[in-house]
Amino acid sequence: MPSRPPRLGRALLLALTVPLGLLVAGVAVFFAAFALQADRGEPVPAGEVTKARRPESGAAPDGAGTRILFGDLHVHTQYSADARVFGLPVYEGETAHPPADACDFARFCSALDFWSINDHAEQMLPEQWAETRRSIRACNAVAGDAGEPDTVAFLGFEWSQGSPTDPRRHYGHRNVMFRDTDDASTPSRPIAAGTLNPWAWIGGVLSLADRLPVAVYRDYHRYLYEGLRAPRCPDRVPVRDLPTDCLEVAETPDVLFQKLDDWGLPSLVIPHGLAWGITNPPGATLDHQLGAMHDPARQRLLEVYSGHGNSELWRDVRHFEVDASGEKRCPEPHAGFTPCCHRAGELVRARCTAPDSEACEAEVEAARNEALGGFSLFDVGASLEGVQLEEWLACGQLDGSFLPAFSYRPQQSAQYALALRGRDEQDRFRFGLIGSSDNHRARPGAGYKELGLGAMTDGNRPVPAWTQDDDGFGAGLVRRMTTPRRVDAFYYTGGLVAVHAAQRERGAIFDALHRREVYGTSGPRIQLWFDALGPDGQRHPMGSELEALGPLRFEVRAAGAHTQKPGCPAAVRERLGAERTTFLCLDECHHPGPERTPIDRLEIVRIHPGRPLPGAIEDPWRVFPCAADGEGCRVVFEDPDPLADERLYYVRAIQQPTEAINGDPLLCERDADGRCVSARLCDARGFDQPVPASCRAPAEERAWSSPIFVSPLVREARP
Numbered sequence: 001m002p003s004r005p006p007r008l009g010r011a012l013l014l015a016l017t018v019p020l021g022l023l024v025a026g027v028a029v030f031f032a033a034f035a036l037q038a039d040r041g042e043p044v045p046a047g048e049v050t051k052a053r054r055p056e057s058g059a060a061p062d063g064a065g066t067r068i069l070f071g072d073l074h075v076h077t078q079y080s081a082d083a084r085v086f087g088l089p090v091y092e093g094e095t096a097h098p099p100a101d102a103c104d105f106a107r108f109c110s111a112l113d114f115w116s117i118n119d120h121a122e123q124m125l126p127e128q129w130a131e132t133r134r135s136i137r138a139c140n141a142v143a144g145d146a147g148e149p150d151t152v153a154f155l156g157f158e159w160s161q162g163s164p165t166d167p168r169r170h171y172g173h174r175n176v177m178f179r180d181t182d183d184a185s186t187p188s189r190p191i192a193a194g195t196l197n198p199w200a201w202i203g204g205v206l207s208l209a210d211r212l213p214v215a216v217y218r219d220y221h222r223y224l225y226e227g228l229r230a231p232r233c234p235d236r237v238p239v240r241d242l243p244t245d246c247l248e249v250a251e252t253p254d255v256l257f258q259k260l261d262d263w264g265l266p267s268l269v270i271p272h273g274l275a276w277g278i279t280n281p282p283g284a285t286l287d288h289q290l291g292a293m294h295d296p297a298r299q300r301l302l303e304v305y306s307g308h309g310n311s312e313l314w315r316d317v318r319h320f321e322v323d324a325s326g327e328k329r330c331p332e333p334h335a336g337f338t339p340c341c342h343r344a345g346e347l348v349r350a351r352c353t354a355p356d357s358e359a360c361e362a363e364v365e366a367a368r369n370e371a372l373g374g375f376s377l378f379d380v381g382a383s384l385e386g387v388q389l390e391e392w393l394a395c396g397q398l399d400g401s402f403l404p405a406f407s408y409r410p411q412q413s414a415q416y417a418l419a420l421r422g423r424d425e426q427d428r429f430r431f432g433l434i435g436s437s438d439n440h441r442a443r444p445g446a447g448y449k450e451l452g453l454g455a456m457t458d459g460n461r462p463v464p465a466w467t468q469d470d471d472g473f474g475a476g477l478v479r480r481m482t483t484p485r486r487v488d489a490f491y492y493t494g495g496l497v498a499v500h501a502a503q504r505e506r507g508a509i510f511d512a513l514h515r516r517e518v519y520g521t522s523g524p525r526i527q528l529w530f531d532a533l534g535p536d537g538q539r540h541p542m543g544s545e546l547e548a549l550g551p552l553r554f555e556v557r558a559a560g561a562h563t564q565k566p567g568c569p570a571a572v573r574e575r576l577g578a579e580r581t582t583f584l585c586l587d588e589c590h591h592p593g594p595e596r597t598p599i600d601r602l603e604i605v606r607i608h609p610g611r612p613l614p615g616a617i618e619d620p621w622r623v624f625p626c627a628a629d630g631e632g633c634r635v636v637f638e639d640p641d642p643l644a645d646e647r648l649y650y651v652r653a654i655q656q657p658t659e660a661i662n663g664d665p666l667l668c669e670r671d672a673d674g675r676c677v678s679a680r681l682c683d684a685r686g687f688d689q690p691v692p693a694s695c696r697a698p699a700e701e702r703a704w705s706s707p708i709f710v711s712p713l714v715r716e717a718r719p
Contacts, residue, residue: 074175116154272302273303294427532544
């Protein structure tokens with residue numbers, strides 16, 4: 001008969017997924033050790049930014065009075081608990097990266113036009129927020145004239161809420177970004193969701209278990225201990241009347257919006273990582289996030305792509321089903337999707353001596369029930385004893401799609417959000433689409449070249465060698481508390497946000513973001529224009545909301561990203577310094593050559609909000625092939641269908657395939673029907689080592705325009 005997973009281990013792992021369980025267990029067992037270590041630790045400063053100007057590489061005007069500027073609005077430094085953990089020796093980490101590293105990387109390595117810092121608020125002390133504000137101002141100060149700096153740095157934080165077991169109380173993660181950076185125009189403290197980032201505890205537990213008594217652990221324990229001791233701000237007190245040294249908490253989005261209203265400062269709130277199964281529970285949906293849980297004045301954008309994968313597509317796939325009595329059950333494979341609970345049953349049946357027996361069927365059913373929902377933060381779904389990660393094949397994944405998010409949650413995708421409508425016709429999401437990196441190594445815009453698994457992606461965190469020598473429960477627990485290789489296969493180098501702005505200036509960039517004249521890319525600096533053409537010749541750019549009577553005409557123009565030359569421009573090494581260029585950039589910078597990667601095709605998606613799925617989403621609605629000469633692509637098309645209901649359109653501009661890290665996450669071998677029959681996982685080690693063939697595959701890099709929203713023009717009838 002098949003071996004069953006140890007129930008004690010599974011119970012402990014499930015308990016660990018609950019923030020309260022983490023808090024109780026951590027305080028009871030490790031608080032004294034943290035306190036002892038913390039007394040000897042030192043705070044890590046925010047660092048010093050490089051004062052030299054970067055080499056100029058700005059975009060030229062596009063002929064329409066604007067320029068395309070590229071940025072990254074999702075970057076973490078050492079002031080995020082998970083980023084701090086991943087820099088520890090127990091994770092074979094690189095180091096703790098302060099905000100100054102993010103500034104230097106954005107200016108010299110990735111040569112961005114703008115970026116935003118977004119450390120997790122849940123473990124950020126007021127003094128760390130003050131350090132962050134000072135560092136961002138220092139980054140802007142060295143960038144030159146505020147009217148045309150080399151890079152614009154924005155201030156922000158991440159509000160990270162989650163319910164690992166109850167989708168109805170789960171709201172996910174949001175980046176909050178402010179237009180201004182001076183003390184009078186920014187909050188006195190970030191606003192947390194109230195749930196401690198689990199990686200903070202995991203890092204503390206593993207660091208106490210490591211055999212290396214190095215100072216970096218004492219510094220980390222001080223960081224964690226101080227966060228635990230900080231008092232929580234009192235509830236129902238106006239934000240400007242709160243003490244300066246408390247942790248401010250908003251447990252739901254509506255409270256977050258209320259607090260931002262109290263501050264009264266220009267800001268944007270950007271949901272992200274929605275379809276990612278690591279932080280979103282099985283069954284998570286956006287249905288309950290309209291109404292009071294949505295602020296259309298601030299929630300103008302959605303991060304469709306990051307280094308944690310592509311969250312664009314809605315597909316009719318389910319990790320589990322709920323029967324009439326409310327009980328969960330495991331569905332059969334459907335629409336090319338295999339639930340991990342079903343795969344668990346197959347694996348157990350293959351090990352039965354009598355596969356058709358009642359005893360084997362009982363074991364199969366038990367395995368399916370225990371694996372309902374698929375893989376979680378701690379890989380509970382992979383805990384069948386003796387089963388290798390590769391044997392799970394492509395279960396739980398949006399197999400065959402472009403760089404998908406791990407353990408996909410389709411009802412949290414961008415397409416689902418755009419198709420959703422509440423009880424009121426105006427109660428809906430009108431998101432512009434952006435990309436960013438979600439990089440936890442202080443490296444904004446890391447997708448300019450495909451290199452450095454452990455530096456440019458959030459993957460490649462192998463378990464220390466000493467845990468491999470012991471097959472006991474302790475080593476197994478450590479392995480599960482460390483992100484497994486299967487999840488690492490779904491980390492990528494990250495995306496970008498592009499804006500059409502009149503100039504590289506703070507206000508112009510913020511205004512473009514607010515009016516949704518933006519698009520996202522999977523990393524390459526693809527150029528994209530998408531306009532609705534009015535009967536009077538007026539152009540309405542992506543992000544516009546229109547009323548129309550008759551047929552609609554649109555124009556799309558796109559050009560592929562410049563191919564990259566090896567190394568860094570000589571001026572970068574001269575101004576940043578050879579040692580820092582090696583440390584931060586890995587001696588590889590954004591270094592565009594004269595040629596472009598050709599655009600292969602343009603795909604138009606049309607969505608009818610409020611219609612029942614799947615009919616609401618037409619993907620693709622139209623496809624236009626492009627010439628392979630690298631000179632760009634332009635099409636003009638019409639929608640001849642009568643405008644009887646509200647609809648929206650957006651564009652995918654897709655490049656010809658180029659090699660990408662984890663371009664085929666599981667490197668599946670497929671049968672004649674396209675099903676994954678064997679899988680291989682990336683086996684790289686070291687943050688700065690060459691990327692092996694097992695971690696690379698061709699991928700069709702792309703850009704996603706923001707939608708153009710169109711509704712029928714209603715005229716009053718004449719008497």
